[in-house]
Amino acid sequence: MNNILDKSLSELQADFASRSWPAFRAKQIFTWLHKKVTFDFAQMTDLPKELRDELPKHYKLYAPTVTKVLRSRDGTKKFLFTLNDGKRVEAVLLKDNTNRKTVCLSTQAGCKLKCAFCATGGAGFQRDLTPAEIISQVYRIAEGGPDISNIVYMGMGEPFLNYDNVLKSLRLLTAKEGGNFGQRKITISTCGIPDGIMMFADEELQVRLAISLNAATDAVRSRLMPINRIYPLAALREALLYYLQKTGRRVTLEYVMLDGVNDRQPDLKELRKFCEGLDVHVNLIPFNPFGKHFRPSKLQAIHHFLNGLAAAKINAVMRQSKGQDIMAACGQLAGKPL
Numbered sequence: 403m404n405n406i407l408d409k410s411l412s413e414l415q416a417d418f419a420s421r422s423w424p425a426f427r428a429k430q431i432f433t434w435l436h437k438k439v440t441f442d443f444a445q446m447t448d449l450p451k452e453l454r455d456e457l458p459k460h461y462k463l464y465a466p467t468v469t470k471v472l473r474s475r476d477g478t479k480k481f482l483f484t485l486n487d488g489k490r491v492e493a494v495l496l497k498d499n500t501n502r503k504t505v506c507l508s509t510q511a512g513c514k515l516k517c518a519f520c521a522t523g524g525a526g527f528q529r530d531l532t533p534a535e536i537i538s539q540v541y542r543i544a545e546g547g548p549d550i551s552n553i554v555y556m557g558m559g560e561p562f563l564n565y566d567n568v569l570k571s572l573r574l575l576t577a578k579e580g581g582n583f584g585q586r587k588i589t590i591s592t593c594g595i596p597d598g599i600m601m602f603a604d605e606e607l608q609v610r611l612a613i614s615l616n617a618a619t620d621a622v623r624s625r626l627m628p629i630n631r632i633y634p635l636a637a638l639r640e641a642l643l644y645y646l647q648k649t650g651r652r653v654t655l656e657y658v659m660l661d662g663v664n665d666r667q668p669d670l671k672e673l674r675k676f677c678e679g680l681d682v683h684v685n686l687i688p689f690n691p692f693g694k695h696f697r698p699s700k701l702q703a704i705h706h707f708l709n710g711l712a713a714a715k716i717n718a719v720m721r722q723s724k725g726q727d728i729m730a731a732c733g734q735l736a737g738k739p740l
């Protein structure tokens with residue numbers, strides 16, 4: 403039986419038509435699910451009782467639940483979700499200085515890509531998340547009260563390796579009759595899957611794109627991100643150019659700063675070269691330590707990068723790390739019991 407929470411409004415309407423149920427009932431149910439965030443047919447009080455009784459015979463209604471919450475000293479919260487097959491994923495709620503609240507969500511349980519600086523990669527891959535499992539992370543966190551202003555697809559998993567479900571989740575979150583979340587308030591972050599970037603450019607969405615770059619030479623990037631051996635920087639840059647030309651939207655390049663690995667003068671020179679002619683914005687991210695392989699760059703090295711990029715007229719900022727004390731910061735999600 404299909405999960406009704408995975409269905410778009412048009413799919414639901416087609417289902418209803420095939421059962422000779424009125425199309426407007428499909429819209430009512432979609433609104434209950436995605437706007438009122440009600441996951442119990444019995445509570446959908448403006449539906450006739452016969453329909454409420456009939457729905458569970460045709461659809462499952464399943465949204466993962468939060469099984470644990472950790473609170474950081476800086477106000478960040480990490481949520482552990484347990485899926486119906488027992489797999490675990492994590493999402494994070496971050497608050498900035500202006501009280502803007504951002505949900506960082508996961509798209510896969512684990513990840514295949516094994517980036518060396520990321521705890522998720524080290525934990526292995528389990529499975530893709532369904533659209534319902536992706537959007538429920540936002541719905542469940544919002545249920546607790548916060549008014550979510552931004553959503554970033556930067557948690558566990560590579561979004562473009564779960565392309566169809568991620569796309570569907572975006573359409574559900576932004577549907578006018580549902581969550582009606584602003585597309586420009588959503589960012590998808592990829593490790594650089596060229597096909598995914600080009601397909602995404604063709605979707606004609608207003609959703610923002612970020613690329614986890616982390617090095618601008620193939621030697622260093624392949625060491626940090628094994629995916630670079632399959633899709634080297636030249637292929638990534640070509641896809642990025644296609645995206646920029648097609649959408650006209652600036653792309654964010656994420657660069658995790660690792661002491662002595664990608665923060666030296668030649669690394670800066672290569673990064674400047676990579677950015678030349680591209681409408682990009684660089685986020686320098688101080689490494690959030692876990693394991694023994696890397697150390698965070700010294701503040702001086704980060705400032706040297708910031709100045710070097712500014713001198714080349716490349717927009718760059720240092721991103722503040724949040725939630726380190728609860729292992730909720732960038733690259734620290736592992737989906738382990740909290």
Ligand code: SF4
Nearest residue numbers: 513516517520523559
């Ligand atoms: S950084 Fe992203 S793509 Fe790389 S291992 Fe971690 S979750 Fe996977």
